[in-house]
Amino acid sequence: MVRLFPLGDAAIVLEFGDAISPATHRAIQAFSAYLAQHPFTGLREYVPAFTTLTVYYDPWLLSEDGRYQPYEKVEEILRQMLPKAAATAQAATYPAVEIPVCYGGVFGLDLALVAAHTGLSPAEVIARHSAPEYLVHMIGFAPGFPYLGGMDERLSTPRKAQPRPLVPAGAVGIAGPQTGIYSLPTPGGWQLIGRTPIRLFDPEWAQPSLLQAGQHLRFVPIEETEFHRLQQHEP
Template sequence: MPAINFYPLGDAALVLEFGDHINRLIHGYIQAFTTYLDQHPFPGLVEYVPAFTTLTVYYDPWVVSQQGLQNPYHTVAAYLTEMRAHVKVNPEEPAPKAVEIPVCYGGKYGPDLEYVANLHGLKPKEVIALHTQTTYLVYMIGFAPGFPYLGGMAPEIAAPRKDKPRAKVPAGSVGIAGKQTGVYPIQSPGGWQLIGRTPLLLFNPHRDQPSLLQAGDVIRFVAITEKQFEKKKAVANGH
């Protein structure tokens, strides 16, 4: 476990900083820490939010203050410092959940596919091939409910954000921004280059687990036809 920096976030949260580089090793440390927190919650723990290189731990200051020390932040920092000695990254842990994301690329579903292809002197089918050949790691969920930040995209199809973001990006849209790719789980504004769309519901507040994807999952994109898209969309919407 690397050295971890602690700092407060307001009066009811603490940030653990595991490093300053996005990589699988740091992700593994963060996942191991969240697993330990699940199994050994401290009094006053409210929730935690993993990110690329940090883990934010939210707590109830009043509950924490009942543990005998006056400063809740220092109390929580002491709990987490003690936990750090017990957190181990286990290489024999069960394989992460693997999810297939069907995507209809190009046309009305991916209006920026041609732009991304032209940017790199590629054909659209070559962009699709590069986008679907990778297994992606879900580093974190953020920006919007259920939005996955993924690692592993081929650098050959990296593309800048749009100069003028769209006011409405349809739910399920698959986009590229810089060296990252992701999926819009709900309709929202957005400036990513849209190359396709999935019929899957990545976020549904009525499910026991609203977000289809979680940090630590791995996904693969699979190209489908427009006909397959409409059929899968009907199933996803319960029709």
């Protein structure tokens, strides 16, 4: 059962579940795809998250000179879309992406801390982190930053009590049960275990974000010499 509720006076939230799961993710992706193919008058944008999809709209265009309440009209439109989106849902066919990562050393300053917290050796942390195929649940808090699902539960480590004022682009980190990649240089409190030389975001690209929600990726451990070689070949 999808729950709908207002967010301010120009947005509506569709809550597809109360926990992060592949099924909830697929439902959000299916509705996003349907909405992209069937936009309604006044639709501004929509933002998928772990368990929700937020739809932003223009209240004036939906009010028709004050004869309709915009929220109620959007809610009706979206409720009519929900069963249609579910009936026409198709799995996204993104190719899996390999992300090379140089773990530890100057690239992963918190690898030893994660190892100590989990009771694993640094080598075991690397092996467990690079073993799964991860699902990109959503892109946020910075442009191109992927929130990934599928990390080994043994690697779960709390965020830093004091965030770093600047984390470099490409840094791979762990925060609680999640792992992700910093797409831009930003402050951050995730435990850094490695870094990739691959650029994740560029506003000049036709598709600015390298990764998309619904995509799968694998981390591939590399040595420092390979990191610098790949970095030199990045556009």
